[in-house]
Amino acid sequence: MSEIPASDAVSGEDAQIIPISAARSASGSNGSGPQSADERLAELFAFLRRRVTGDYEIDEFGFDPELNDKVLLELIRPIYRHWFRVETLGVRNVPADSGALVVANHSGTLPVDALMMQVALHDEAHRAVRLLGAHLVYQLPVLGHLSRKTGHTLATPEDADRLLRKGELVGVFPEGFKGVGKPFSQRYKLQRFGRGGFVTAAIRAGVPIVPCAIVGAEEIYPKIGDFPMLARMLGVPYLPVTPFFPLLGPLGLIPLPSKWLIEFGEPIRTDTFDPADADDPLVVFNLTDQVREAIQHQLDALRLRRGPAFPPFF
Amino acid sequence: MTHTVLVTGVCRHIGARVAGALAADPGIARVIGVDTAPPPSPTRDGGLPLGRTEFVRIDLRTSDIARVIAAEDVDTVVHMSLVSGPAKSRSAMMEHNVIGTMQLLAACQRSATVRRVVVRSTTAVYGSSPHAPAVFTEDTEPVDVPHTGYAKDAIEVEGYVRGFARRRPDVATSTLRFANFMGPRVDSPLTRYFSQPVLPTVFGFDPRLQFVHEDDAVEVLCRMALEDHPGVFNVAGDGVLLLSQCVRRAGRPTVPVPSPAFEALGVFARNTGVVDFSPEQLALMSHGRAVDSSRLAAALGWKPKFSTAAAFDDFLRSHGIAGRWPLAMVEWLSGLMTRR
Numbered sequence: 001m002s003e004i005p006a007s008d009a010v011s012g013e014d015a016q017i018i019p020i021s022a023a024r025s026a027s028g029s030n031g032s033g034p035q036s037a038d039e040r041l042a043e044l045f046a047f048l049r050r051r052v053t054g055d056y057e058i059d060e061f062g063f064d065p066e067l068n069d070k071v072l073l074e075l076i077r078p079i080y081r082h083w084f085r086v087e088t089l090g091v092r093n094v095p096a097d098s099g100a101l102v103v104a105n106h107s108g109t110l111p112v113d114a115l116m117m118q119v120a121l122h123d124e125a126h127r128a129v130r131l132l133g134a135h136l137v138y139q140l141p142v143l144g145h146l147s148r149k150t151g152h153t154l155a156t157p158e159d160a161d162r163l164l165r166k167g168e169l170v171g172v173f174p175e176g177f178k179g180v181g182k183p184f185s186q187r188y189k190l191q192r193f194g195r196g197g198f199v200t201a202a203i204r205a206g207v208p209i210v211p212c213a214i215v216g217a218e219e220i221y222p223k224i225g226d227f228p229m230l231a232r233m234l235g236v237p238y239l240p241v242t243p244f245f246p247l248l249g250p251l252g253l254i255p256l257p258s259k260w261l262i263e264f265g266e267p268i269r270t271d272t273f274d275p276a277d278a279d280d281p282l283v284v285f286n287l288t289d290q291v292r293e294a295i296q297h298q299l300d301a302l303r304l305r306r307g308p309a310f311p312p313f314f
Numbered sequence: 315m316t317h318t319v320l321v322t323g324v325c326r327h328i329g330a331r332v333a334g335a336l337a338a339d340p341g342i343a344r345v346i347g348v349d350t351a352p353p354p355s356p357t358r359d360g361g362l363p364l365g366r367t368e369f370v371r372i373d374l375r376t377s378d379i380a381r382v383i384a385a386e387d388v389d390t391v392v393h394m395s396l397v398s399g400p401a402k403s404r405s406a407m408m409e410h411n412v413i414g415t416m417q418l419l420a421a422c423q424r425s426a427t428v429r430r431v432v433v434r435s436t437t438a439v440y441g442s443s444p445h446a447p448a449v450f451t452e453d454t455e456p457v458d459v460p461h462t463g464y465a466k467d468a469i470e471v472e473g474y475v476r477g478f479a480r481r482r483p484d485v486a487t488s489t490l491r492f493a494n495f496m497g498p499r500v501d502s503p504l505t506r507y508f509s510q511p512v513l514p515t516v517f518g519f520d521p522r523l524q525f526v527h528e529d530d531a532v533e534v535l536c537r538m539a540l541e542d543h544p545g546v547f548n549v550a551g552d553g554v555l556l557l558s559q560c561v562r563r564a565g566r567p568t569v570p571v572p573s574p575a576f577e578a579l580g581v582f583a584r585n586t587g588v589v590d591f592s593p594e595q596l597a598l599m600s601h602g603r604a605v606d607s608s609r610l611a612a613a614l615g616w617k618p619k620f621s622t623a624a625a626f627d628d629f630l631r632s633h634g635i636a637g638r639w640p641l642a643m644v645e646w647l648s649g650l651m652t653r654r
Contacts, residue, residue: 038652041651041652042652045644045647045648045651048644048647048648049641049644049645049648051562052562052640052641052643052644053562053563053565053640053641054555054558054559054560054561054562054563055563056559057553057623058522058554058555058556058559059554060448060449060522060553060554060604060606061448061449061604062448062520062522062554062556062602064556135444135445138444138445138601139444140518141516141517141518141519141573142518143518144444144518144519145518145519145520145556148448148520148522149520153448154444154445154446154447154448156446156447158447158449158451158454159447159448159449162447162448162449162606
């Protein structure tokens with residue numbers, strides 16, 4: 001077992017985590033130059049050695065960059081590339097290394113769009129997105145700690161502020177369950193944007209808001225019905241009926257292979273506001289509406305650009 | 315400088331170390347240690363040398379403490395007599411913690427000589443909840459306030475300390491919220507947990523844990539006893555460890571059990587006296603807790619010497635806990651694959 005010397009600890013956790021993971025993803029998945037089989041094997045065993053001895057670092061939110069990059073993202077990436085054929089646009093609008101708040105539409109019955117956005121930002125923008133999740137996620141076994149390990153945390157003003165001030169890229173879906181659980185007939189219509197807490201957080205930290213439109217998630221599980229009683233009994237916000245679920249049982253859980261586009265729009269600056277404006281409800285409402293409208297416009301344009309959801313069929 | 319420091323809780327490990335360290339400081343005139351039981355003797359019971367500490371045996375729940383403070387011209391009080399560990403009964407523990415603190419603060423309020431009060435508290439006052447922010451600062455409002463055991467006592471104690479600080483603004487009152495102590499000689503529910511051969515964990519949860527090394531805890535308490543830093547401060551080593559990381563470092567096998575079963579196991583373990591596993595510990599083992607200790611770092615211009623990970627490794631090293639078979643298996647596989 002290897003021990004971490006005390007001096008390592010004093011130098012701060014982030015300073016260590018980020019370069020390590022960056023270096024690894026550069027030499028690993030992106031393939032900078034040919035690697036011999038022996039080198040890859042040695043790397044694999046070094047990884048296994050670190051994992052079994054617990055000799056890796058996580059940040060204070062529980063983010064485990066090594067597990068995320070080497071295992072979890074590797075599992076999602078084939079879905080991103082081959083199942084949904086995601087195309088990511090406007091990556092230059094995502095700041096390369098400073099704090100920003102990505103605000104996106106939420107849809108698809110199950111929050112698959114969050115996973116795809118994470119892959120998009122990791123692979124195309126080379127940033128780890130720190131999503132702010134619902135309470136329900138952190139109450140559930142397995143899901144809660146997996147969510148923390150992939151870098152996400154509970155949507156609270158404290159956590160959002162802390163992450164933004166550390167220069168992290170934070171992602172939110174202000175529609176919440178209203179968005180992800182809306183019926184298929186309401187597709188691509190943005191729901192109410194919560195209470196604008198995300199705007200308050202961005203103004204307070206003085207970081208830009210990057211509007212993000214995700215097209216394609218609406219068609220993966222077209223929600224045509226609901227079991228409200230059963231949902232209440234199970235303590236979940238909704239229990240969907242789709243054309244294939246629960247009709248085909250577990251097979252109905254396979255998402256339909258719609259074509260996806262993810263676009264990051266022009267950042268909306270918040271540093272023009274005084275941090276005290278974060279407490280002015282009118283400023284917050286107006287900016288919330290501005291962000292919402294920007295995303296709705298982006299969504300409409302992107303939907304036209306994509307064309308049919310299931311090419312070449314319809 | 316005529317410092318007379320009163321230290322409560324000297325029969326426990328950290329208290330004894332603080333008393334010993336203060337007694338070794340030539341700038342301090344007298345160190346008076348009080349507790350309900352005499353400290354373990356260094357020669358017979360492996361206790362710590364307390365140096366020139368004068369020991370007074372008093373029951374903290376009585377007003378005897380007022381007489382000591384009045385008679386001995388005490389100017390600094392370091393209150394560490396908070397029992398977290400196994401107590402004979404819950405009510406005895408509560409009385410010791412809460413009534414003891416009330417008596418002590420009552421005596422301090424009357425005293426014309428006391429200039430500084432340092433109280434040991436715990437980060438357990440923030441609770442552990444899936445609804446709380448990931449990282450607590452001193453100003454974070456706890457979401458699920460713990461209403462059992464040690465954490466509840468600590469909340470009540472802090473309430474009385476706040477009241478005291480309000481009534482005596484001339485006294486520098488510091489409250490130190492310590493993360494779980496870790497180190498070679500710490501005896502706490504958590505260190506006892508990690509000393510077991512097989513570690514039960516709550517299925518589907520992997521809490522973030524934070525430790526403070528006993529050396530750092532002693533240093534902070536001594537600094538606070540000598541300088542005025544009024545306010546509330548979190549004290550924790552840098553970084554966090556996941557429980558899964560801790561058990562991998564310890565090399566111990568785990569048994570994930572569903573949380574109701576874990577609770578039942580805790581009750582059973584408590585009744586048999588193996589480990590003391592209370593409801594707030596169950597919450598910690600499910601949801602974890604991390605605190606921000608930058609306020610302390612700014613006030614003292616000092617950082618803990620041990621990170622959370624280093625403190626835990628020091629604990630493992632000193633207890634000789636190191637199961638090596640998972641690593642041995644990787645090495646064996648690696649040897650097998652590369653020889654080819």
